[in-house]
Amino acid sequence: MAEILQILILGLALGGVIALMGSGLSLVFGVMRIVNLAHPSLIIAGAYITYWAFKLLGVDPIVMLPVASVIMAAIGVLLYRLMLERQTKSAKYSEMTVLLTFALAMVVEGALGGLFTNTQRIVSPDYATDAFFIGDLFIPKGQLYAGIVSLTIIVGLTLFLKYSRLGYAIRATTQNREAAELLGVNVNFISVLAFAIGIGLAGAAGSLVSFVFSFFPAKHGEWIAMLMSVVVLGGMGSILGTVVAALFLSVIAAFVGAWIGATWSTLTFFVALFLILLVRPQGLFGEKPEMA
Amino acid sequence: MTLARILAATTAMVFAATAAHAESIRIGASLPITGGLSVSGEKHKRGYELCTKLINEAGGILGRQVDLIVSDNRSDPATAINQYERFINVDKVDAVYGTFSSRLTFPVAAILSKYNMVHAVPSGGALRIYEQGYRNLFYFQVSAAEYTGKDVTAVIHDLIPAGEGPKSAAIVSADDFFANAIAAGLLGEKVKDPATDKEIADLAPGYLANAGIKVVMQEKWPEEGFNDWLNLANSIKRSGAEMVVGLTASAEEAVQLTRALKTVGATPKLVYLSQGAQNEFIEGVGKDAADGVMIHTTWHKDVPFESTLAGKPFSNGDFVKAFTAAYGVEPDEDSAIPFAVCQGIEQAITGAGSTDNAKMAEWLHARTKDAPVQTVLGRFNWDERGLAQNKSHIMTQWQGGNLKFVYPKGEFEGVVPFSYPKAGF
Known part of the structure; x- marks a missing residue:
């Protein structure tokens, strides 16, 4: 029983971080139909901001999180204005964004490599490799803190989307862009805002990832497939779906890793992606696109 | 003009x-x-x-x-x-x-x-x-990676007092050409040509068996995209192995594995990693966790x-x-x-x-x-296959935040005493 509980704890701890990594991706798709393949590379950019703040100034990664989010959100505004805005009238907008953001991912990887080299980095606050021990069980502090912060941000985002005027506008744009425009919503502004929030979430995820996983510019290639699995399983555009899918898949992967073999744990995400596309392509929460 | x-x-x-x-x-x-x-x-x-x-x-x-x-x-x-x-x-x-x-x-x-x-x-x-x-x-x-285990077990044989060496080992490795090759030597597996399935070498019984070390756990992680290091480290801890053999394909994996072993509170007597001599390793895991970790290298x-x-x-x-x-x-x-x-x-x-x-x-x-x-x-100088002759690995160990070399003894100046057993992470 202790073993099952331990695996469950480890799965949930990992899932909390993955949920935040995926939520920005899901939001951006939900509101703007942008499949942002550059999202993981922007998470890595956020991780670098956090790394250097820790290395040079000793700033704790969790304290640095709001700063990394704001910086990345500002970069998000810039990227949207320069790259994506002019494509909004395109008949194949979503398809175009796939190509554009793929190219962006390559550019970000190259830029990060040029700025920071391809050397691996990881932030090491004391709690990152510490744990709470309760009898035979342990709860890793790093993952626990990251998971709590991650879920807090997601709950805050959900409340913002559900109860604020801007949140209404974002949800209206998610559900029907044309109808929202007819009702007076400035969909262009909402699109920029949503994209900035999405990239800001990448920055926040970067701060948390920085002490959970080691990273280097090319690491995004390993993360995109995992994040797409989570977002598709949850239902593209559904933040709640992303959280549920991240926790669910991480727990399943943890049990697969412990009982069948570590080789197969990563495969869990891809098997889930395959099955969901086959059985329920809209994802678990795909029928209810409104946020939470 | x-x-x-x-x-x-x-x-x-x-x-x-x-x-x-x-x-x-x-x-x-x-x-x-x-x-x-x-x-x-x-x-x-x-x-x-x-x-x-x-x-x-x-x-x-x-x-x-x-x-x-x-x-x-x-x-x-x-x-x-x-x-x-x-x-x-x-x-x-x-x-x-x-x-x-x-x-x-x-x-x-x-x-x-x-x-x-x-x-x-x-x-x-x-x-x-x-x-x-x-x-x-x-x-x-x-030499070929399959023969690396020879130098690893030589350290155990030559530098640890008889009867005090590790009796059991957990071998965890990346599912990668290089890591699989080292594992094959340690475990005494057969090496086959992937194209023809022809047997190239039979490494039985394996360096660990020769050293009297029982393998109590063996696990591989996929070449790319593996994140569940804590779960893996927890399995290693539960195995009770006295020696952890971490055959990582990159320094990044060595950092992740060592940090996870520290987090779960594993207490092996000896940790050997196939990567980890790089500067990023000590930066990523810290002085205490690195202390006592042994790595084979070609250079120091x-x-x-x-x-x-x-x-x-x-x-x-x-x-x-x-x-x-x-x-x-x-x-x-x-x-x-x-x-x-x-x-x-x-x-x-x-x-x-x-x-x-x-x-x-x-x-x-x-x-x-x-x-x-x-x-x-x-x-x-090389044999006809292209493998170096007359060379052995330099076995290094992190001690006090510095990578020292501990083996072979007597070949170079600067060899320091081997630190054993590892005092936790």
Whole structure:
């Protein structure tokens, strides 16, 4: 029983971080139909901001999180204005964004490599490799803190989307862009805002990832497939779906890793992606696109 | 008249530039500068570039400057193959430097053999690479990865008092050419040619069995995308193994595994990792967690290897000094090994008196223990397969935040006592 509980704890701890990594991706798709393949590379950019703040100034990664989010959100505004805005009238907008953001991912990887080299980095606050021990069980502090912060941000985002005027506008744009425009919503502004929030979430995820996983510019290639699995399983555009899918898949992967073999744990995400596309392509929460 | 003079001068300059270009020695290297192997790929690039720069500053090879062409293969075997084809057929290079990792070296070996190019391999230790029947391979590390376990268990046998060594081991490894090769030797598995399924070597009973160490846990993680390190470390802890053998394919994995072992509170007596001699390891895991971790290497900054560069004496210390001046950080073996490859190619061209790769290979094959290639990794001569002879690994151990070398004893100055058992993380 202790073993099952331990695996469950480890799965949930990992899932909390993955949920935040995926939520920005899901939001951006939900509101703007942008499949942002550059999202993981922007998470890595956020991780670098956090790394250097820790290395040079000793700033704790969790304290640095709001700063990394704001910086990345500002970069998000810039990227949207320069790259994506002019494509909004395109008949194949979503398809175009796939190509554009793929190219962006390559550019970000190259830029990060040029700025920071391809050397691996990881932030090491004391709690990152510490744990709470309760009898035979342990709860890793790093993952626990990251998971709590991650879920807090997601709950805050959900409340913002559900109860604020801007949140209404974002949800209206998610559900029907044309109808929202007819009702007076400035969909262009909402699109920029949503994209900035999405990239800001990448920055926040970067701060948390920085002490959970080691990273280097090319690491995004390993993360995109995992994040797409989570977002598709949850239902593209559904933040709640992303959280549920991240926790669910991480727990399943943890049990697969412990009982069948570590080789197969990563495969869990891809098997889930395959099955969901086959059985329920809209994802678990795909029928209810409104946020939470 | 003036116009005619300008044209004549321009033409002369173009001819002169072309002639100079034609006279330079062109050397191509395809490296994983981006992608999953980029951390080591970038360091290999630095090793090649520094060596080339120093050779050129000293007057070049046979009086000719060296043009180094480096291409990024994005850690992709197909791209690496294409780039070496391009180097040979389009860029018309005179020689090549090898790439990083067994995964990329294995397919590249077939291409370079087809064109009879000398294939100086910096990092590609899987035995199956050298059992394809190619005669153009020269491996610039100690031996095939399958035989690494011999030096690991030698440390246990020679440096730990009888009866106090680990009795059980957990072997966890990346599902990767290199890591699988080391595991095969430790576990006593059969090595087979993947193309023909022909048995290359039977390593039974294995180095661990020979050392009386029982394997109580064995696990592999996928080559890319693995994140569940805590779960893996928890399984290791639960196995109760006294020795942890972590066969990581990259320094990044070594950091993740060691941090996870610390987090779960594992208490093995001995930890051996196949990677972790790099500077990033100590930065990523911290002094306490690293303390006592043992890693095999081919190079260490304090080993007093003597070599030559551009025909002049060039010590390992000279390399460390030049590298630090050029890049602002001390080198690790991921830069020292390609530097040695570059030295080997330089000595082969000089020894052969030309860039004829057949003559270069002949000269390299003629090296002996007493007339070796001399590099910052020490002396090299090879068997007919291309595996180095008369060499053993330098076994290192992190002690007090510094990577010390603990074995072999008596071969170099500076060997420190082995720290055992490991005092937690």
